[in-house]
Amino acid sequence: MRAVFEFMTWIVNIYLLEGFEADGDRRDEMATGANYGLRDEIRDFWSERAASFDEFPGHEIFSERERRAWHALIERHLGEAGGRSALDLASGTGVVSHLLDDLGFRVTGLDWSEAMLERAASKAASRDRRITFRLGDAERIIEADGSFDVVVTRHLVWTLVDPAAAFAEWLRVLKPGGTLLVIDGDFVSQGPLERLIARLERFAQRRGVLAAASGPALPGDLAARHRSILSRVHFKDGARAGDVAQMLTDAGFADITIDRRLGPIHRAQARAMPLTKGLARQVQHRYAIRAIKPSD
Numbered sequence: 001m002r003a004v005f006e007f008m009t010w011i012v013n014i015y016l017l018e019g020f021e022a023d024g025d026r027r028d029e030m031a032t033g034a035n036y037g038l039r040d041e042i043r044d045f046w047s048e049r050a051a052s053f054d055e056f057p058g059h060e061i062f063s064e065r066e067r068r069a070w071h072a073l074i075e076r077h078l079g080e081a082g083g084r085s086a087l088d089l090a091s092g093t094g095v096v097s098h099l100l101d102d103l104g105f106r107v108t109g110l111d112w113s114e115a116m117l118e119r120a121a122s123k124a125a126s127r128d129r130r131i132t133f134r135l136g137d138a139e140r141i142i143e144a145d146g147s148f149d150v151v152v153t154r155h156l157v158w159t160l161v162d163p164a165a166a167f168a169e170w171l172r173v174l175k176p177g178g179t180l181l182v183i184d185g186d187f188v189s190q191g192p193l194e195r196l197i198a199r200l201e202r203f204a205q206r207r208g209v210l211a212a213a214s215g216p217a218l219p220g221d222l223a224a225r226h227r228s229i230l231s232r233v234h235f236k237d238g239a240r241a242g243d244v245a246q247m248l249t250d251a252g253f254a255d256i257t258i259d260r261r262l263g264p265i266h267r268a269q270a271r272a273m274p275l276t277k278g279l280a281r282q283v284q285h286r287y288a289i290r291a292i293k294p295s296d
């Protein structure tokens, strides 16, 4: 009886959220108990992060300068929107969906976390945006072949369980000639500069020159879960741009461009971050990759 009540509550919640379309089949696959697996863990991790996700610089946008830098990156790779359809994969609270909407794309955001989608839907409503948000798995998309002109995804690739399958899906849902834009990074390995910054930070903190990091931080248990999940995903050693680009080629994408010119975005983000975090952001291996679906 309780299960029936919970299911009914879930259905009502979904239909109360503007533009939020139910995907019952996917939900059924999101198992619990004995079948609870890595994908469920990842989804639940993000659901728990949903409430505070937008408080973190680097997630939500904290200045017009940053917003302009994002718009410039998107336009550099996707050109003028002209009312084309865009799928924001793993849309989270809808930050990228809003950037695409600003530029004139017709946007659908897709995420498998209900908590993230609730935030996204209420944020879009409060800003009076016509963005559709859907519940679904970015590795197994239910949309028909050739549904979108562009597919954009930020900070999803590094956490994919089966990127090869995901990239094949993204190719499938793009129209022939359509464009994929991946924005991601290697969040595992630290380069020499990042290691140096971390060492200087520890040194300065020991000497009392620098206060312990301020700004929002993950509670200990979530940080530990994050490390545990990261140790088991495909890109457990870090999603390097070259490796991702090779997998996109293998999936059938063409004309692949790796763009490391994210400096204007990172400099704008750094202004809202503690000093060392902002410096580290500017030396990390972060990138955008544009890839085209061949027209045949």
Ligand SMILES: C[S@@+](CC[C@H](N)C(=O)[O-])C[C@H]1O[C@@H](n2cnc3c(N)ncnc32)[C@H](O)[C@@H]1O
Residues within 6 Å of the ligand: 042, 043, 046, 047, 059, 089, 090, 091, 092, 093, 094, 095, 096, 110, 111, 112, 113, 116, 136, 137, 138, 139, 153, 154, 155, 156, 159
């Ligand atoms: C780091 S957040 C990024 C959110 C958003 N793209 C942004 O940049 O603000 C990762 C998001 O990916 C979603 N996600 C992870 N794997 C997914 C999958 N296989 N299908 C759908 N969503 C997924 C999570 O629920 C979470 O909202």
